[in-house]
Amino acid sequence: MKKMTTWLMVFTFAAMPLFAQTSIDKPAATFKLTRQEVISVRQLRADIDRLENATGAKLTVDQRKDVLDARINSMLFLQFCEREKISVSDAQVNAAVAQLRSQLGSNATDADLEKSLRASGVFVDPAIYVRQRLLFEMYVRTQKQDEMKTVLKAPTADEILKAYDLAKVSLVRPDTIRIGVIYADTKGKSDADIAKAKDLMNGISTALKANPSKFDEYVLRASESAGYKAIPSLYLEKTQQSKSIFGDAFFNAAFQAKTGEITPVIQTPTGFRIVRVNEFIAQKQLTLSDPVPGNQNLTVQEFLAMQLASEKEQTFLNKTEADLIDSLRKEATIKVYAENLTW
Numbered sequence: 001m002k003k004m005t006t007w008l009m010v011f012t013f014a015a016m017p018l019f020a021q022t023s024i025d026k027p028a029a030t031f032k033l034t035r036q037e038v039i040s041v042r043q044l045r046a047d048i049d050r051l052e053n054a055t056g057a058k059l060t061v062d063q064r065k066d067v068l069d070a071r072i073n074s075m076l077f078l079q080f081c082e083r084e085k086i087s088v089s090d091a092q093v094n095a096a097v098a099q100l101r102s103q104l105g106s107n108a109t110d111a112d113l114e115k116s117l118r119a120s121g122v123f124v125d126p127a128i129y130v131r132q133r134l135l136f137e138m139y140v141r142t143q144k145q146d147e148m149k150t151v152l153k154a155p156t157a158d159e160i161l162k163a164y165d166l167a168k169v170s171l172v173r174p175d176t177i178r179i180g181v182i183y184a185d186t187k188g189k190s191d192a193d194i195a196k197a198k199d200l201m202n203g204i205s206t207a208l209k210a211n212p213s214k215f216d217e218y219v220l221r222a223s224e225s226a227g228y229k230a231i232p233s234l235y236l237e238k239t240q241q242s243k244s245i246f247g248d249a250f251f252n253a254a255f256q257a258k259t260g261e262i263t264p265v266i267q268t269p270t271g272f273r274i275v276r277v278n279e280f281i282a283q284k285q286l287t288l289s290d291p292v293p294g295n296q297n298l299t300v301q302e303f304l305a306m307q308l309a310s311e312k313e314q315t316f317l318n319k320t321e322a323d324l325i326d327s328l329r330k331e332a333t334i335k336v337y338a339e340n341l342t343w
Helices: 006-015 041-055 061-083 090-102 110-119 126-143 145-151 157-170 191-210 212-221 240-246 248-256 300-331
Strands: 027-032 036-040 176-185 229-237 266-268 271-281 295-299 333-336
Touching: 027 041, 027 061, 036 041, 036 061, 041 061, 061 126, 061 300, 061 333, 090 110, 090 126, 110 126, 126 145, 126 300, 145 300, 157 300, 176 191, 176 212, 176 248, 191 212, 191 271, 212 229, 229 240, 229 248, 240 248, 248 266, 248 271, 295 300
Parallel strands: none
Antiparallel strands: 027 036, 027 333, 176 229, 176 271, 266 271
């Protein structure tokens, strides 16, 4: 699901259920695209209170007007969707919410998702936010698909070369080693199991000292029943990020070893490892035909082409959203009661 741009993220405030307006409510605004609706001061204050509580800052009158405009935009969009018969099912919404939640981890909860959305500037129920995103995507697919195909042509050679020139300073492959790893994990294991794993790995290490050529055979025989596992080939970059991921002991031992050398048993917080350095790849300025570090199946040229296509798509979505709202506001009858925005 593509990232929504500013107004769509903001106007999800307006999708909150409307309170029944009472005789003492003052209007903050009225509008009509297909039917007349009223946004009361009480409804607007609920939006603003939610924002102020979340951000810890008081909104100015101009900022209150921005929130009111966001609510108007949202409700105009919903009226537009009703008129154009653009809709999404509850099942689609639920599936999209589940997908968003899964991106936070397998054990992520609804509360985790709400917290994540708040951090990105969305302060409404995830289902409400997702429904509006899906409605906009449906609008693009049903009414803007041809325009999108025209705009989103494959990047040209000149565009890729220009992108490469701008990104060249960051397109450097760090010193990298390709390693094989024999390991026994001990996380969550009993002291007895940890001692057993240590003895097993020490035994393998002793055997490899006597006959280093046996490393591949040990990798081949790795299994749960053997008591250890193996990774035949793994690229390890000499970066702070890699050091943080793999830990100091593993990282330092691997980079101190020479090509073809097998390390002694490395004890880490999660188990025991034996590493063989299969290849050393020196730092270099990447060319368009080089693979992207960390993804040997993607070249720099392919990466830049994908990045350019994504930027073009986002620019198109931004303009489509802005044009739609501008069109709806011109078509609709809108009256804002500015005198009621001070309290």
